[in-house]
Amino acid sequence: MPTHEFVLANVENGVWIESFDLEPSAQLELAGSDRWSVTKRRLHGGLSDGIDVVTLDNGELSLSVLPTRGMGIWKGQYHDTELSWKSPVAFPVNPSFVDLFDRQGLGWLNGFNELLCRCGLSWNGPPGMDAVEDEDGNSTESELTLHGRVANLPAHSVVLKVVTEGKGSISVTGVVDETSMFGPWLRLTSTVTLQAGSNEFVVEDRVTNMGGTVAECQLLYHTNVGQPFLGADSRFVAPIRQVAPRDERAAEGIGDYSTYRGPEAGYAEQVYYMDLKPDSSGESSVLLRNSAGDKGLKLSYTTGPLPCFALWKNTQCEADGYVTGLEPATNFPNFKSFERRQSRVLNLKPNESHECRLRFAVYDSADDVSRVEGEILNLQGNSHPQVFDEPRPEWSDVGA
Amino acid sequence: MPTHEFVLANVENGVWIESFDLEPSAQLELAGSDRWSVTKRRLHGGLSDGIDVVTLDNGELSLSVLPTRGMGIWKGQYHDTELSWKSPVAFPVNPSFVDLFDRQGLGWLNGFNELLCRCGLSWNGPPGMDAVEDEDGNSTESELTLHGRVANLPAHSVVLKVVTEGKGSISVTGVVDETSMFGPWLRLTSTVTLQAGSNEFVVEDRVTNMGGTVAECQLLYHTNVGQPFLGADSRFVAPIRQVAPRDERAAEGIGDYSTYRGPEAGYAEQVYYMDLKPDSSGESSVLLRNSAGDKGLKLSYTTGPLPCFALWKNTQCEADGYVTGLEPATNFPNFKSFERRQSRVLNLKPNESHECRLRFAVYDSADDVSRVEGEILNLQGNSHPQVFDEPRPEWSDVGA
């Protein structure tokens, strides 16, 4: 039997495993590595009290997945290189301690420290009052909080899978419901997979409208990376069709949008919106590489379901969070009502799903980084990026 | 000794039992059934993390009580028939994850899925800003959230009792404090009792003003039922003196207020307010019966402490929550300030209590359903219900 399943949590059936350890055994071997492992722990104390952490290790690359925080990926490690950033929020925060309405709707920031954090499912972007008209012209107001609810919703089902076919792989699947009585009911089913011995991990998500009427949906993958990938003169490499600053602050740096500065106290964030070019399979790739060119993180994803890309440059001093965000999304992270007018809000019919696929690869040799950079430049080809010096009115709320 | 007590939780004394199982034994037998049991479990994972569930089973009927959610009753089962409804919120939600201020004061809906959910204790009804004048004419504003706090407050004391007298019974008593420094301090002491082998359960509640000054109190029993009791052509049977629609939407359906439609996507709720007739013992009864007349749920309660009754018809499609609410209460669920003007807000003196008693009986045979319906019609007698086509200004906030 090529697939072994282990239920780590299932609220419906009253199943929940406090502590779990899996290692290679005579009964369970993967061809790709003899050092893979899976562990599951519950954290206690501080704001992390009650946080479940599932750590997948394929022998080369390890990832800590947080079912308690919407299947976010806390951090990773590839050989000796950490995949993470240092947020002022040092540890995973149990959503029970997060008041999304804190700081005038910015409470999401009180728990923000992951390598990969989803923004959605009903909305993402800044907080504010969203007025929606129904078919009869009646307006309903909703108070949106920064980046939505999903990152602060725990999975009610967590299943580990070990597949022995080929090189073998380990994966964890979590199911998260964003719902309310009289509200939309969106279900995220997220699977993170590592092939044994590989430098890659794959995120496959499905968002399903479980309700009986059409539901709006927005989804953004807030992928956050710090040192050693990010540093002075690190570079962002991508096959860009168009790029524009989000606002005047970003416009100041449009000439250097693809390079980074070192940590600076008081640096104000700059965000660039982009339209990226997919390859013939429909996938596009971006690379963050350090100045020396011997550390690189590549994010590849299917652009169809995620047509928008935002680059978040936040090169503040280390203590305040030196980080950049690589953010494929269904939309640009403007306020939802603006995105709705731009037709960048999904409308899912009952039982309709939206599926996204992202692949992350880590490189720690100059050869590999150089090769990957070449592949992306090759995809860019002769078509130079169209660079807008000012915010585009159809992309940015501030551009009007 | 006819009474056996088991302390499942007592915060004051540092007692809390993670897992508890009780079954008939040579030392503990009940004449009414040899298949009764009590279990207590803690749920983990998802939004249910930390929820305690006490399941009472009298051999015929089982109930899952939630001390963590204000002694609400999650669901039940009588023989093969489920006593529940399918909320889009699939599992019990720990109040630590519920922000009552979410959705402009409708956050209560994020955790709403019980068979029996109390609305109170200081207020129930819709959210809004309640201005209260004190004796000196000073106005204080309070921001009320939908249906109050009590359903999202955990019991700090949970005691199981097994009484061997007569047929024998099992019961659980929880104590819930709704309090704050400089706020009212209302204590709910709730006991749910099942006689061994019976098709009934009894809820006996006492709300006590523990504070040093007069405290306002409102209490509504949001009893929520879905299939198989509810379905197309199910009927609501009650000894009605007066019935009126809550608002214009309900007025549209006043001609069919006592019958139900099948599930419909987009159905907008209809609510009917009623004055019910008690029998000579002071108890009134309502029945929800299915179209075939072979499934029925009867709710009997003492009308003195609960003079108002609301019927909530919410026959949305199954995915959005196909459900009806049978809701005896101290008041009609209008905004508190309106109810105060109508003298339908209790004023409890220090140490004064308000006691309520509700009995629920489940029937799964045509004979029983028919008999119970007959009893209610008999109580109605020749006095036809007075049916108001429009909202009554003294019952509905919108009627003015």
Added chain:
Amino acid sequence: MPTHEFVLANVENGVWIESFDLEPSAQLELAGSDRWSVTKRRLHGGLSDGIDVVTLDNGELSLSVLPTRGMGIWKGQYHDTELSWKSPVAFPVNPSFVDLFDRQGLGWLNGFNELLCRCGLSWNGPPGMDAVEDEDGNSTESELTLHGRVANLPAHSVVLKVVTEGKGSISVTGVVDETSMFGPWLRLTSTVTLQAGSNEFVVEDRVTNMGGTVAECQLLYHTNVGQPFLGADSRFVAPIRQVAPRDERAAEGIGDYSTYRGPEAGYAEQVYYMDLKPDSSGESSVLLRNSAGDKGLKLSYTTGPLPCFALWKNTQCEADGYVTGLEPATNFPNFKSFERRQSRVLNLKPNESHECRLRFAVYDSADDVSRVEGEILNLQGNSHPQVFDEPRPEWSDVGA
């Protein structure tokens, strides 16, 4: 080795001890007492679910410290005398159940019942909208809630220390981060120490700006005492330079500011602001003594870092919380923007710390109380307190 360390919680390393007990042993003896002990428990059930309690007992005096509630001190006991008050909130409340925005920003009161509760770290005082101008003249608004966040933030590190030198001592140190992405990052490191066999406990706190830019800081020690120290004709004794009522309500009682009334239903709180005189070592002391003069609680603290003192008289009936507050602070507990204008808000540079030291001593004999009262009167000396009949405009927001 004179110091023994026990890590009770360390989120970073995944350490957390559910239950801990330490008593004198052949390997661990303290000269000052052979009856000392330390226990650590986790509470379950009610709103206390998930609360960790560390109880230090030096053989004469015991204290219950709450790492889960910002290292607040729940209660204590000296011989047969309880150090506590009876809040309507009977048990410690897990911050996950506290919505600071409840009751228009007064949600802090939903969890308020400690003997010692810190108000801070970024602000204390009443709720409201605080507008701050940055260097460029841009105004940012922050919605402040009553008395800040720190009392509702759990410690992510808890370490017990037993020192065998001299009489020996037991202490617990907790580390609490008040932080957010894009927010200030203030770290409280708090140590509570009891010397074996002593009637004293010492609180040593350090607040450090962990962020990369200057951060504001306010800190108030809300020390709350009820019976038997507080009662009719109890007295507050302190070396006062100046004392003024906070507002008109307090002005009514300025003639009796230092004496207390018995419990009265409906009593409205009175608060007095003071400038206290330190001794030659920089420490000042206040005493709360009962009418009989045989129970006394002395609070001594270094006035340099805590130049302001507030006396909170809240002699409501027992059921509503009969209590007085002795409150040394960096500021007076007015709204933050007023305190900022009065230059009573700290500005901590990156890595700068603010250190406070408070000593509490309990007395249960007339001789001791009389002696301590004499010491304070001696410090007062011939310099009579300057008593303001009305609020001072530089001390009170309402005085303008």
